[in-house]
Amino acid sequence: MPPRSVAARVLSVLDAVERASGPLQVTQIAARTGLPVATAWRMVRELTEWGGLEQQADGRYRLATRVWAIGSSAPCVRRIQRDTSRHIRELATATGRTAYLSVLDQDEALVVSLAHAGRGAPEVHEGSRLRADASSAGLLFSAFDGPDGNPVRDGRIAVHRDITGRSSMSAAITDKAGAVVAALTLAGGRGEAWQRLRPALVDAARTVRFSIYRDELLA
Template sequence: MSAVGRALSVLDVFDGAACLRLTTIAARTGLPVPTALRLVRELVAWGGLERQADGSYRLGTRLWVLGGQVPCQRRLAEAGRPYLRGLRTATGRPVALTCLDGDRLLVVDELGEAVAAGSHLPLHATAAGKLLLAHGPDALRRQVLGNLVRITPYTVTAPGLLLRQFADIRGGSPATTREERRLGECEVAAPVGPMGEAGPAAALFLTAPSTPAARRAAPLLAATAAALTAHLTPPDSIAEARLT
């Protein structure tokens, strides 16, 4: 692996982790501790990592600055922020705007601490992920269904059950989850963008403490997603937001 590849592997292990110690970074990358230490120090000097008072490391602000300059993500986040704010105010629930990033769900923006912007979430355990999978290409569904991981006791890991849920979503049922990603949290999602061959470009989701509460918010969520879709015109503007 090249020096650049090793440095990128160090950054990659922070996906989903707020802070990591050097020994954990070395173990997850498979690098010797001295090599990991050298790379970590270089990344700290560059601003890609920050060293905490307890000796652990977290992602640095320079990465967030650069990430915010990615055109597709920035445009979608800028367009969606007023709609997220309105939905958050109307429902009092945490809300997030998401899109596909390969075989994962990328949180483009959020309000109410549903999940941090820039985070990646599993498609099969999120309402937005299920929605995008239901309307997405067969190849993506096969890829995800072949690697289902149980996150909570309620995470659906039976491919047949997920396929039935996808069919229901395509038939008009709301995309929902019940404590499948995090205990005590239920989700409902709505599509953003026209339904092309690859499905919608993005999805809004809302988090609530119960399935009935999530379903009660579904009409307002759908109306907000439709309004954002109408705002993202011409259609090419939405297509630019797709990361796949």
């Protein structure tokens, strides 16, 4: 068998991290790719410097923003965005609130699709980054990917209010294995009656999850 090219080795590292159910240590990446540990370290370091991988506080690695930016032009990603955008628009129309879908990226919630219905948080847009302590989506992600003690109630629902009067409620979206991979959010103002809007959000989150994982869930 001819030696693997540098490009093939780099792609094997990205593929291993993408297919994993969670972040990986370099030794795990080496085992999954068949690369020597020293080579895997070099590939991971270069990918991290480029922005394709990010290192967590515990030393493990996961995909980072640049891979998402490149992948967003892929037909499968465009299909997901198109399908979820329709459901997000319907949720915004039904509730009269800003609705958006976000994914975890570099310890922040990265907004990937949004519909604005005249109320909520118009400053949020596709590509916005929301800190874990500044949004319900961030709280939701940190509760399932970080330390215990985050204010998440009723399973996978989180509510956040800040001193400026903004508030939001998010519902977790999980993959087939049950890992939290995204959050669907409604944004509103001070004193928002989130309990009243919770059923609409939960129903929409189920629909969005089915749209994203339709093939897997029906298999």
